[in-house]
Amino acid sequence: MSTPLLSIENLDVAFHFQDGDYNAINHVSFNVYPNEVLGIVGESGCGKSLTSKAIMGILPENASVKQGSITFRETNLVTMKEKQWQKIRGDAISMISQEPMTSLNPLLTVGKQIAEVLKQHRSYSKKEMKEKTIALMKEVGLPRAEALYKSYPHQLSGGMRQRIVIAIALIASPQLIIADEPTTALDVTIQAQILDLFKNIKNTRNSSLIFISHDLGVIRQVCDRVVVMYAGRVVEQGKVADILYEPKHPYTKGLIQSIPDHTKRGQELYTIPGNVPGLKERKRGCPFADRCAHRMDICHTHFPDEVYVENQAVSCHLYTKEEVKHVSTIH
């Protein structure tokens, strides 16, 4: 494969509490290659959003990177100063957040909010900025872009607001776009329209995308590869089809099996026993061990190394033994 655009290596992010530091992200490593869509899946509290905030350099005040590196175009972002961050944010890396209601400024027209990015990062004339903004508004599927340029966020529907947020993220033609649950707050028909827009972005622009979602059906539609996270760890990563149809990690298998659909009507749904451990409840070893049907003694003491099983990379002791055991699916 080509050189990665973004490379995260051994990243630890900790929250600081009065009684000490607690790692919310533990030894996370993955790459994003040019022109690919990488999905990150996992349940709430597994560290998906925190990872993306670490990449953007917008960690909460009581959290910081403890170790590891985030390399973007040969620069380690972790050691950068705030001034340098500001040059990158919105320009080379941009972000689309879940809530289109709260991520727009209610007091500014939407056109101004899109053009603002160009004002920060480019030296265009006012006229050029407006032209570029309106052209992009049309590209993301906003009707009557000229008229909408002067409207305020409250005048728009949820789907239109999300298109504005996407336009803000796209206007500077960034090399990396991070979309954090971009369709979760939308209705299924609007979600389908926005997902089409993302597929379009992938085809027409030379950007890479990190697409965070808890919905595996959505991930399947837009992503090339996927990273599965659990309790701050990457447990499995690989091509979307391999992960969804041939999952190897017991957590990934459980997650896929617990999704309801019409074929499972009348049957009890598979459930993973227990809950995701809280930040302060995480123990040594594999964080999934307490909920895992295949747990062994070693799972409680050591986190498994990442090994390749068939086409994907898995962190599970079931596969770290010399002879790779065949693990039947959980039923």
Place this chain on the structure above:
Amino acid sequence: MSAPFIELHNVHKHYKQNRRSIFDDQPSVVKAMNGVSFSLYEGESFGLVGESGSGKSTTGQVILQLLKQTSGSIYYQGTDVTTFTKQQLKSWRKKVQIVFQDPYASLNPKKTIEWILHEPLEIHHIGDKASREEKILETIHDVGLDTSFLDRFPHELSGGQRQRVAIASALVLDPEFIVIDEGVSALDVSVQAQILNLLTKLQKKYNLTYLFISHDLNVVQYFCDRIAIMYLGEIVELGSTEDIGTNPKHPYAEALFSAIPHLDVDEERIPLAGELPDPSNPPTGCPFHTRCAKAMDSCKSVKPVVHTMRAGYQVTCHLYTQEPEHQTS
């Protein structure tokens, strides 16, 4: 089929909005329910689906009389609840409960779980101290929690545990009917599966009837026996989950079901242009004609009537009323 458990007859719920400017002649009216009729049968799970703004939550709350309908009748086991006095409503409300989407917002943060479960019993003057305690213990076990939870506060619980408490507080009064308004939508899949299994278990144990309001079609198709699809305050299609899930008839239902992101192969998606029209100014004729790929001239002016495809399966669309041969199938 047996007599309906709950029956809605041409129910309207209109919200008046304040005049937007002094130049408006009249206040605008949002018709959140515009002539809704359907029946629920005892022991079934009835799914109500549609986009935000379609009137699904309003329907749930009007059935429970948490909102007063503008016109129409609602029969509960043959009695019209819209004519109930305050006193009658209070005693009836023991039997009908609701579980909301957000267990963070629906549980009192300053009270313990025990207090939350005790309160409904006290309001309705049920039992004495000893029998109330017994009932609370039974209910907390029913929802899969143990007694150690009784002294805790809602913020000490995870999202799934909180939703179990919300279900328990509905269950403690021995209800017959529960409205589940997006009750599993905010939960992670693995927790969602646990709660869905719990709801199924409770339904079997207590012969509960559910009105299951959700925008998640995968969940509805898994959980519900019958489905009604709402669009701009009207039911456009109603039938068994098998009928609608495998072969939806109304163009809106077709588009909605084809938009579900599946894990396996992609169905061909029927694109739906635009968004839900302004509900205070709905289109004339069929409310869906502005987004419908199959719209004909008559759709713009003539409102379609409910058409029964076969017993228990109805569609409100001109495509079917004009082809009488469909009726016999």
